[in-house]
Amino acid sequence: MIADFALAPLLPELILALSGMALLMLGAFSSGDATRTVSGFAVAALLAAAAAAATQSDMRVVLMSGTFVSDPFSSFAKVAILLASAAALLMSLDYNEREGFARFEYPVLMVFAALGMTMMVSANDLISLYLGLELQSLSLYVLAAIRRDSARATEAGLKYFVLGALSSGLLLYGASLIYGFSGSTNFETIAGVMVDHGGGAPVGVVFGIVFVAAALAFKVSAAPFHMWTPDVYEGAPTPVTAFFAAAPKLAAMALLVRVLVEPLGALVADWRQIVVFVAIASMAIGAFAAIAQTSIKRLMAYSSIGHVGYALVGLAAGDETGVRGVLVYMAIYVVMNLGAFAVILSMKRQGRMVETIGDLAGLSRSQPLLAAGLAVAMFSMAGIPPLAGFFGKFYVFMAAVSAGLYPLAVIGVVASVIGAFYYLRIVKIMYFDEPAPAFDPVTEPGQAGVLGVSTAFTLLFFLWPVPLVDAAAKAAAALFGG
């Protein structure tokens, strides 16, 4: 029945858009506090959209006069984005109520942000790319500042907004240069024009690529466009930070991959140097700047910058194995990141949140399960086999090596060794330091569930990596016209 429906490829977006608007109505017109109800429906809508994305056919379908595309690549990214958003929303419910900013707009904005992300990964046109990105960013700016009585959250929101608007300006300028050369905003037409041209790209197009790549690097918070990340991650409420570090990152990365590979695929020689530079800078910043941090949220921010760098190593390879590596890496990163944030959200002492690394001291004795969960996430992020994080790094470095980018792969390995220091330091603090006063016990099913699933995935991924890797391979093949 679903296959006969001409708009079936648009189903995830339709579900999200319609349920977002319906939930807004529900929240606005219900007499009591509808936050719980709206949140429940929002999680259901995100899961339904994920199911709709997962059941898409493997064919490449272009709809809406070429502005929208559905292919295995977009389906893969959508499933990951929607599941990550649902998990982030589940984790946030109790926190928001406790801290007194539980409002029904929160889940609604998350649904709209998720809608923006699915539109980004399905964009087949510079205009739909921009609008998807704006829909996502605008929702995220509001979410960052949603705790409006807190000066830090407001500052985070404002900083994110101003810098985000600047990067959107860069993106539009770059897009206008690309349009000015190719005469079309459609990805397929641009790709055709770029191939026809052959040889070196004209200087105007190179400028366009630089601007677009810089703007998207800002969105994935890759160095040297990462300055906003630590401040926003630290200032925003922790559940919002958990959301920021997971789904939007994957979406922006998928968008970057699609833009560079599909319309600009013929110019790989021109954009590879940008990606290589950004990857090296991000890995270095992620490895060195995180060492001196005392706030766990700032540490996670620098860690996310580093992880984006590793994922970009795969993109620098610019071929099918590379893109497969990026997708596997980002999917694993999202899972372990959500696990780590489930623990950070439980760092609460006598009802008050604490967020310095020192507060974790001796956690293994007061709450062994929590400590074990965070330790697994940290070992995995450090890339220690046989945990999932190791496989992510393995696939991207393998792609870089097979593309002949030996120096990049070596720098990546060195950076991940340096980065292992601060991940392992957290494990050491939890297991060997004098215990700090114990945290309040975790009573929240959402957090416990996310932590359990994430830890199980990270621990047991090596037993059965085939489904994820196969899906990523299929997605990558779709991007290269396979």
Place this chain on the structure above:
Amino acid sequence: MLQTIAFYLFSGVLIGAATMVVVARNPVHSVLFLILAFFNAAGLFVLMGAEFLAMLLVVVYVGAVAVLFMFVVMMLDVDFAKLRAGFANYLPIGAAIGMVLLAELVFVLGAWSVSPALPEAMALPIPDPSQVHNTKALGLVIYDDYVYVFQASGLVLLVAMVGAIVLTLREREGVKRQSIARQVARTRAEGVAVVPVESRKGVDV
């Protein structure tokens, strides 16, 4: 001939007004110059035959946006002299960066080339103005070809609206609000009491 004169007139006034927007000392004057700039830009659109865009510019930008600016400028007590205090400090580095960017842009535009495949690649050729007037042509493009992005921009605006309300609306306690239903439903018994008043005593109300 007349068209050329009109073009240079509109362009000249536009550039002059745009400069004044930036350099005017009084922010209210800046907004007024902005309105002048919008009018001249609308004139340029008319010269190009894009009368729909011209009217849109006048209605939306002059009628709504500029008036909104005016409200904001007049209601916020912004001390612009104070805002400009750091201007001189940052001028050298700002000017240097600006010059570098300008040089790069000249470099790009000097070597500008369009793709040889451009004519075929044009996604949506401009329809013949003698066949279809441009309001209709725009409508055909927006509601047929770009319906997806049109809906998406609607959602972006919805989120902007939700965001503004979430971040600024405060439920204030103890504010008296008018309820017309209650006013209308009020009966004589609620509002009027007949009290027999004894002579030279008065009553407690």
